[in-house]
Amino acid sequence: xLDMGLEIIHLGSGSRGNSTLLISGNSxxxxxxxxxxxxxxxxxxKIDIEPKTIDAIIVTHHHGDHSKSALRASKKWGSKLxxxxxxxxxxxxxxxxxxxxxxxxxxxxxxxEISVLPIPVPHDDAENIxxxxxxxxxxxxxxxxxxxxxxxxxxxxxxxxSHISIEANYDHEKLMQGPYPDSLKRRIMGRGGHLSNSQxxxxxxxxxxxxxxxxxxxxLSDRNNAxxxxxxxxxxxxxxxxxxxxFISGQDGPDFKIVLENK
Ligand SMILES: [Zn+2]
Ligand SMILES: [Zn+2]
Numbered sequence: 001x002l003d004m005g006l007e008i009i010h011l012g013s014g015s016r017g018n019s020t021l022l023i024s025g026n027s028x029x030x031x032x033x034x035x036x037x038x039x040x041x042x043x044x045x046k047i048d049i050e051p052k053t054i055d056a057i058i059v060t061h062h063h064g065d066h067s068k069s070a071l072r073a074s075k076k077w078g079s080k081l082x083x084x085x086x087x088x089x090x091x092x093x094x095x096x097x098x099x100x101x102x103x104x105x106x107x108x109x110x111x112x113e114i115s116v117l118p119i120p121v122p123h124d125d126a127e128n129i130x131x132x133x134x135x136x137x138x139x140x141x142x143x144x145x146x147x148x149x150x151x152x153x154x155x156x157x158x159x160x161x162s163h164i165s166i167e168a169n170y171d172h173e174k175l176m177q178g179p180y181p182d183s184l185k186r187r188i189m190g191r192g193g194h195l196s197n198s199q200x201x202x203x204x205x206x207x208x209x210x211x212x213x214x215x216x217x218x219x220l221s222d223r224n225n226a227x228x229x230x231x232x233x234x235x236x237x238x239x240x241x242x243x244x245x246x247f248i249s250g251q252d253g254p255d256f257k258i259v260l261e262n263k
Contacts, residue, residue: 004024004025004113004135004137004262005024005135005137005139005259005260005261005262006022006023006024006133006135006137006139006141006163006259006260007021007022007024007257007258007259007260008020008022008141008163008165008214008257008258008259008260009021009022009023009047009253009254009256009257009258010165010216010218010249010253010254011030011035011040011043011044011253011254012035012043012249012250012251012252012253012254013145013167013218013219013220013249013250013251013253014065014218014219014220014221014222014250014251015065015219015221015222016065016251017034017035017036017039017065017068017251018032018034018065018066018145018218018219019031019033019034019035019040019043020032020143020165021044021047021049021054021254022114022133022141024113024114024135025135026111026112026113027055027110027111027112027113027114028049028053028054028055029054029055029056029058029110029111029114030054030056030057030058030073030079031058031060031131031133031143032057032058032059032066032067032070033057033059033066033067033068033069033070033073034063034064034065034066034067034068034069034070035068035069036068036069037069037072037073037076040069040073043253043254046254047254047257051073051076051077052077054073054077054079055079055080055110055111056079056080056081056082056110056111057070057074057079057080057081057082058082058083058110058116058131059081059082059083059087059091060083060087060128060129060130060131060143060145060146061083061087061123061126061127061128061129061146062087062090062091062126063124063126063146066145066146067087067091070091071091071093071098071099074098074099075098080100080110081093081098081099081100082099082100082101082102082108082110083099083101083102084101084102084103084104084118084127084129085101085103086127087126087127090126090127102118103118104118104119104120104127104129105117105118105119105120106118113135113136114133114134114135115133115134115135115136116132116133116134117131117132117134117157118130118131119131119132119151119153119154119157120151120153121144121146121147121150121151121154122147122148122149122151122191122192123146123147123148123192123193124187124192124193125192126146128146130142130143130144130145130147130154130157132157132158132161137262138262139162139163139260139262140160140161140162140163141161141162141163141164141165141260142158142161142163142164142165142166143164143165143166144158144164144165144166144167145165145166145167145218145219146194146219147167147194147195148189148191148192148193148194149191149195149199150195150199150203155203155206155207158203158207159207159209160209161207161211161212162211162213162214162260163212163213163214163215163216163258163260164212164214164215164216165215165216165218165249166195166200166203166215166216166217166218167194167195167200167217167218167219167220168195168196168197168200168201168217168218168219168220168225168230168233168234169188169193169195169196169219169220169221169224169225170188170194170196170197170221170224171196171197171225171226171229171230171233172189172196172197172198174223174224174225174226174229175188175189175196175221175224178223178224179223180223180224188224194219194221197225197229197230197233197234198233200217200230200234201233201234201237201238202237204234204237204238204242205237205238205241208238208241208242210243212242212244213244213245213260214244214245214246214247214258214260215234215242215244215245215246215247216246216247216248216249216258217230217231217234217246217247217248217249218248220248220250222251227248227250230248231246231248
């Protein structure tokens with residue numbers, strides 16, 4: 001369980017697909033598998049990862065941009081598929097032969113190296129979860145997308161993390177001035193929608209500790225956001241207290257890799 005660090009590679013993030021690769025020691029897992037099978041394999045091959053070496057795929061919720069090719073990938077690669085019970089039911093996955101189900105807030109050992117804690121977050125008709133990943137060397141990493149607001153529980157678990165990937169979905173002004181109908185604008189802004197740049201900035205400011213080394217903003221809306229808006233809004237809130245690096249994960253990845261060294 002020692003001396004292996006944790007590598008984080010976003011294969012891409014946005015409304016057209018999300019998937020993040022985590023590597024620790026001999027373990028490789030994907031959080032979400034929302035691209036086509038072909039795209040996912042292509043992106044893995046770009047970074048010299050043989051898809052069949054993926055041990056497990058964890059799906060956060062049933063929306064297509066997170067779940068699209070998860071079942072087919074798990075069957076083709078021989079990777080274990082995981083989700084909570086509600087998501088498995090919504091996907092029509094057989095909870096015994098196709099998918100291993102877990103309960104929210106119960107720590108789950110995915111492999112010898114990686115364990116995850118699923119935390120429920122409010123999102124539309126979905127039983128969505130954020131994930132806190134640890135690999136036994138003292139590093140914790142949080143992965144948070146698709147939520148209308150952060151719960152007290154989520155913030156408690158994000159505090160102290162060495163790495164956080166979190167959505168910054170929309171710029172409030174851009175959304176308001178944009179072409180979406182009012183009902184859709186209200187849904188995006190609501191408790192079950194997505195986080196705005198300023199909500200994300202507030203969350204990070206609130207949970208920031210010197211432990212936080214890397215921050216990835218993800219799931220940016222093409223129409224209602226822009227990378228420089230998301231980054232500047234968050235940096236404006238935390239700049240004085242944040243000594244780490246900030247990255248943006250766009251729809252087309254992978255284009256950067258984060259390595260958390262052993263503590
Ligand atoms: Zn969603
Ligand atoms: Zn999504």
